[in-house]
Amino acid sequence: MxxxxxxxxxxxxxxxxxxxxxxxxxxxxxxxxxxxxxxxxxxxxxxxxxxxxxxxxxxxxxxxxxxxxxxxxxxxxxxxxxxxxxxxxxxxxxxxxxxxxxxxxxxxxxxxxxxEAGPADIKETPTNPRRLEWEHIQQVLHKNQGNISVTARELGMHRRTLQRKLQKRPVKE
Structure with a gap:
């Protein structure tokens, strides 16, 4: 072992x-x-x-x-x-x-x-809106099993715009 x-x-x-x-x-x-x-x-x-x-x-x-x-x-x-x-x-x-x-x-x-997994620390400061957008995009992308075109349609944006957003690193919290 x-x-x-x-x-x-x-x-x-x-x-x-x-x-x-x-x-x-x-x-x-x-x-x-x-x-x-x-x-x-x-x-x-x-x-x-x-x-x-x-x-x-x-x-x-x-x-x-x-x-x-x-x-x-x-x-x-x-x-x-x-x-x-x-x-x-x-x-x-x-x-x-x-x-x-x-x-x-x-x-x-x-x-x-x-x-191990314990309760998460709750932050006093609100999350950056750009970070929230990035996390929302990740959720929708995950839901659509990584399909960029379907995700872009669901988010109401052009596929190329979504690809550019995905190339960027997430905003620090």
């Missing part, structure tokens, strides 16, 4: 996280794609999984359910550079215990596994 499985398409991040966890005495295996991750998951049966939301060949949300069905005691933390409320809710519904936005350090990851 392995302590950690780290799944990310960024080889540098994989290396940094694996070395940091190994220095702390954990056994670690890494994968850069979903099929490799599932093979390692089946053979090593990790207690903890750090799973990047977007790999080269798509979303990894479905892997959460599969992993939890195979080994219900496994704890999964979702990592992403493209955070949205829609994907956070989906990840937690499917079985992830936390959802962390990159960049993250090893202490944040270990803290996420230690505290």
């Amino acid at each position: 392995t302590d950690f499985l780290i799944v990310d398409d960024d080889p540098t991040l994989l290396d940094v996280l694996a070395r940091a966890l190994t220095r702390r005495g954990y056994s670690v295996v890494t994968a850069q794609e979903a099929t490799q991750a599932m093979e390692l998951f089946e053979t090593h049966i990790p207690q903890h999984v750090c799973l990047d939301l977007k790999l080269e060949h798509g979303s990894t949300l479905d892997l959460i359910e599969t992993m939890k069905q195979m080994h219900p005691s496994c704890k999964i933390v979702m990592l992403t550079a493209y955070a949205s409320i829609a994907t956070a809710v989906d990840a937690v519904k499917k079985g992830a215990i936390q959802y962390l936005c990159k960049p993250v350090d090893i202490e944040q990851i270990l803290g996420a596994f230690a505290e």
Whole structure:
């Protein structure tokens, strides 16, 4: 049995996280794609999984359910550079215990596994309207399974305008 499985398409991040966890005495295996991750998951049966939301060949949300069905005691933390409320809710519904936005350090990851999903801190300041727009676009896009044309029609904007908005990073909260 392995302590950690780290799944990310960024080889540098994989290396940094694996070395940091190994220095702390954990056994670690890494994968850069979903099929490799599932093979390692089946053979090593990790207690903890750090799973990047977007790999080269798509979303990894479905892997959460599969992993939890195979080994219900496994704890999964979702990592992403493209955070949205829609994907956070989906990840937690499917079985992830936390959802962390990159960049993250090893202490944040270990803290996420230690505290599990607890009540979110409620902010006193209102969310930036551009951030709300970005999150709404992400929800509609997710609902339409990534179809840009259908999403643009539903949002009442030109497809190219939507594509430009999607290329931008989300506004900081």
